[in-house]
Amino acid sequence: MNEIVNLKxxxxxxxxxxxxxxxxxxxxxxxxxxxxxxxxxxxxEAADRKLDGHKRHDNDTDI
Incomplete structure (x- = not known):
């Protein structure tokens, strides 16, 4: 015989x-x-600074 189970x-x-x-x-x-x-x-932040340091700028304006 099976055990009675309360479904809730x-x-x-x-x-x-x-x-x-x-x-x-x-x-x-x-x-x-x-x-x-x-x-x-x-x-x-260190990785961002390193990446920014390697950017090349052809002119003084940031594009």
Missing amino acids: RVRKAKARAAEEITAANNRMAFGRTKTEKQLAKAER
Whole structure:
């Protein structure tokens, strides 16, 4: 004989599990520390400065 299951509880448990997976993925994608964010920003700015330093200007106006 089969066990009696409350469908409302099963649906809620399934929804909680799906939300937990989404939350775990978001923690991995967006859960960086302040130091990591500052380091990434500094690296981006350094790369931008390096790129700007290699630009050639034929005249004094920026185009």
